[in-house]
Amino acid sequence: MTMGFSGDVAEYYAKYRRGYPPQVLDALQTAFALTTDDLVLDLGCGTGQLTIPLAWRVRSVIGMDPEPDMLRLAREGASRQGVQNTTWVLGADTDVPAFGDLLGQRSLAMAVIGQALHWMQHEELFRALSPLVRSGGGVAVVANGTPLWLQDSDWSRSLRACLEDYFGTKLKASCGTGASDRLRYAQALEAAGFEGVREIVIEYSDELSFDQLIGGVYSAIPADELPAADDRPAFAEGIRQGLPPDQHFTEDVAVSVLVGRMR
Template sequence: MESGDPIDRQEVSVADSLGCGTGQLTVPLARHVTEALGVDPEPEMLVEAANRARGSNVTNVAWARGSSEDLPGEFGRFKVVTMGRSFHWMDRERVLTAWQRAVEDLQPRFLPHEALPSPGPASSGESHESLLARSPFPNVHRVIHEFTREWTVDRIVGYLYSTSLPLRRLLGDRRAAFEQEVAATLLAIEPSGRFIEPVALEVHTATRG
C-alpha cells in the first residue's frame, strides 16, 4: 500500500511494486532502497515504466510481467510490497493470504477430483444482522475480537488433517510426499517457517425479542 512515511534505506534492501503500471510509484520508491522490482500484467506498461526509470536516471529497478494471480510465484522475497491504485482490481484476500492459497492449490495434485471440497451454498449477500433482525432472534449484539495467529509448517499440516476432509485416508501412501510438498511450498514463501495471520473474529449474539 502507499504510505506517506519515509523508507529507511538501511532497513529495506528489496522492494516490490505490484501492479506497477507506468512506474509512477516504483521509480520514486527505487531511490530509497537498494533494489526494486516492478510487476505488471501489461507489457506496454512495463515499457513505459522502463522509459520512466531511464529518464529519471534510476538504475536499481527491474521489471517483470506478472499479476496478483501469479502469487506466490518466483519473484523472490521482499521487505516492502507496494500496491497503489492496483489493489482494488485484485482478489485482495488472495493477495494477502498467498500461503493459504498455495496450500489449497496443492491438494488437486494429490487428491481425486471427486474428493475435493465443493463450494458452499451461494450467499445472498445479506448481512447477518439484517437476517437475524427479521428472525425470532432480532436482538443482536455484535463484537469483533482482533488478534494474530501464528502458524508453523507442522501446525498447518496438522490443521489440514483436522478438517472434515478425510485427508489421511484419501492420500494413502502419498501422505509423506504430500507433507514434503506442503513444507517445501511454505518454506519457499517464508523460509523461517513462521506465518502470522491477522484474525478478526466476529461474534454475533442473538436473543428473542
C-alpha cells in the first residue's frame, strides 16, 4: 500500500528525517548475532536511514518500500556513501509471502521495520516473516522517537496547535511510538512464534534548527496534503510565529527497539 510519501515529501524525508545513533545498530547486531555472512530485510525502508548503516555490518541488505521515489533516493544515498551491498525492491508488507518465494533456500538473519509499521497489517506480517528467519535471527521493530508535534515541550505543543489549526484536525496518532503500540506489537510477535520478546531503549538529546523542524514536518505530510511549493514560505512563517520566541528546539529522543527471536 502506498502512503503518499512521494515527490517533494520523499525529498524532505531523505534530507530531514533523523537517522539512528550507533547504539541502535549495536543493539540490533547483538540481539541477533549479526555477522558479515548475514542477509537482512529492511521493510518500509524509506530513503534508507536504517538500511544504509546496516549494510556496513552484514553481507547484504534488502530495502523494500512501496514508494518508488523513496527507493530512488535510498539508492542515490547508498551510492554517495559507497555502499554496494544493498538491493532495493518495490513492495509492501503484503508482498512478503511472495518475497519469501524469491529467497529460495536463503534465510533472513533479521527483518527490521521502522516507522512504517503503523501503516502495515502487523499481525499478518509477523506470521509471514516467521518462516523466513533463521534460527537465532528474528524481527526488530524500531520506533525512532515521538513525532515532533507530540513531545513534552512548549515548542512541540505550540507546533501541534499550529498544525491542528492549519489542517483542521486533532493530531493524536503516535505513529507506532506509544506504549500501547509497543505492547500490541510485542504480543503479536509472541503470537507469531517469536521468543524472548523484549524492548531496548536508547535515549539521547538533539538540538534542531527551525529548518530541520519544518523539514521534519513536511516529511510527515502525505503528498496530496503538502502545501504547494509557492505556499510553503508562508506556511513556515506561520509556524515560526506560532512557536515560543527565542526558544531552542531540543528533542529528547527515545528510540525503542523491540526484538523477538526464532528458536
